[in-house]
Amino acid sequence: MINLSKVKNPMPEQNPEIRKRNFLEVSEGYTEEMAVNEAMRCLNCRTRPCVSGCPVMVNIPEFIGKIATGEYEEAYKVINTTSSLPAICGRVCPQENQCEGKCVRGIKDEPVAIGRLERFAADWHAKNSDSTIQLEKNGNRHRVAVVGAGPAGLACAGDLINKGYDVTVYESLHKLGGVLVYGIPEFRLPKAIVAREVAALEEKGVKFVTNAIIGRSITVDELIEEEKFEAVFVGTGAGLPSFMNIPGENLLGVCAANEYLTRINLMKAYLPEYDTPIIKAKKIAVVGGGNVAMDSARCAMRMGAEEVYIIYRRSEEEMPARAEEVHHAKEEGIEFRMLTNPVKIVGDEEGRVTGIECVKMAQGEVDASGRRSPVEIPDSNFIIEADCVIMAIGTKLNRLILDTTKNLKENKRGGIAVDEKAATNRPEIFAGGDAVTGAATVIKAMGAGKVAAAGIDEYLTKQ
Template identity: 55%
Template structure:
């Protein structure tokens, strides 16, 4: 989850230099460290619970300029910033926060965009509490960390109407990029980041997206109440403005094979095909009417806008008693969606305990505020149907936490004889997903145990020449920011590969 433990020496040097700039020194002198330490963290303004459970508008309303500057003043601008090392793409966090403190929002955004192509999205969906904010030195001083995620989101939103391209990241190594076509497969966070970086280096980039709208998991998976589609749209527009072409309704592996694309002149590939294969539990009754994968449930609601049925044509199942199985972000999204679609009871069943839940802290907090019921250490063993084949309930089993397993978490062990029954009209299975095999299986790629593409993490190179991969296709169910980091690394490697090829 967290980023690198230590920074590269070059980066540490750059951070130190930036910190020694005069304007930073002035800011540090204006308010003492002691004074900064006394300031409490500024809470994110939110929609009141009673309203938000009935709409799909964003729960977090965002900082005002005053709130953002006040929060930025809490940052000590310390000499050894842990936050940067905690960030998977190593954003120069102190510098952008100090720009906010100084009121120079344009520069703050430029600074973020140097390393992060999708700040409005990361500010919303990154698990900051286990990344940058966990490493904030305020935590060591016994205080709450600076709200880095909220500040990142603020800067991106505040300036989202202006299309600042920011400084070009690096010069190409001389592949005559204008003449090179690069194909990016999948328009999720990894693909979009790779595409943006390659376009900035001057390559002709085409992104191929299988669905009819770009964004990947950002479009089909994450609900509007966490990531409004206008925000996603503006980030995608920004990437298009860099010269990237996005071809929707194009399924690489079906509409054209990777070889076809090679023939069409694409010299290098980034596979960001995501983790689009839903896992089921393989228990009796799973194909009853009323049992859905989280992918289907959320795609109907988010991508197809089923929550606005019948204005939009795609129906969504609505039910009174909804059970969601799982404890990750997808489970939180599904259960809170069910609530907004009118469920009177929306319940999480998770096989471990609260401490092991992989969801972002803020999502769990919001879910609890909204009245979601949590059942820990329980797992369904059977779905029960009525005579018409519709779900009417499920049989659950209680578990106890046993020894730590390969994932580093205690393994849940079933308690014999602990089965019990609950009545349920709708069940959503959100226990994870694995890489979508459609394209991957057609290529002679080296695959890992979950059907994930094996890569060299230094370069994101697969075993195939000119083919790079990243995001969930490589990592299974990971995070948006890790996918973006992969996209960035792969873009650099592709540039290196094409430059060498030319020689």
């Protein structure tokens, strides 16, 4: 029976007034009753447009059908055949631009809440099932090294271990998960979920080496020539901070979003028992309109700021952040200053930030990104008072692997150049995720890791 409700079943959430001062997860997940009710909104369309919107082609109608009939473990298994990190993707994927953006129910009403259902199936599995996926028997024991333990590296390692490879992941940080642990805050993605996915890989036999900066501790070439790895996957992300290059960026109180979030998430600055130094300010201006800006602003509020501003040079419709994060940020009292562009950061005689000088912007012609370009309105300068400015305007690729690996070609974006099988110009080296595309999404990185695993399997099988 189809549920004709025009709107998604709402997901229980912490009250905004309470949650804006704590780091507990904002959304509490569907109950079984809510999940079944939502699953019954799916029309099981024959053309399956939602599947074409998913970068890893999860069989969405099939898993939703399993939830509708109460077969939750089966639903999880359907998702897990193509997605290795469903509890994570159900929480952080920009579903409105992917599967839900294509959902037929979304033409007239709200789309089916595919992300919430994916999260439900994954959480149900974690709580109720002890089944582990069977590994292929007679492992081939070819040795593969994976560089970087973000979603790209973890997905690649997961597929390779399932195929019987001997996999070692090298990670420069002391914790595994990449942006999932150092960038995305606890209140959006509890770290226990990432740890659970990592533990599952460890249980299957993946070996992890932390605090190993490939290119410094040992190079990719040395992994191949001296450590005798037969193939290497590079999934090192794009974590280098960008600044606007405007006057005042060297003042005390200006920082990069990545550093601010790393101190809070990886180094646990929000917990009193950790002694992590962190800027604590009353009025914080965050520059940018993506997920990184939303996470920084919402963390700043939770760290005790009284006023937090998002400053973005385009309009709200053009913000790249997930719709849910924008909605949650507003509920938590973050103020949005749209069509506003910083031109200078101002400070006092002691070199501390006191404000950010901005100009008003108007919407011009559509630009190469398909969005209306922001055009400065002359003489519209004004100052927003702030004692801290966080720059969240995007990240760049780190060149360490390109610069320390012999003859590895780069692409036009400054990332590692690969073909459709994630193979680089060096036959034994593969790459994927943000290290190739620049900053993108978790599911795209995961998809790239899976493509690379298939490419490595094909390459080593031919060998």
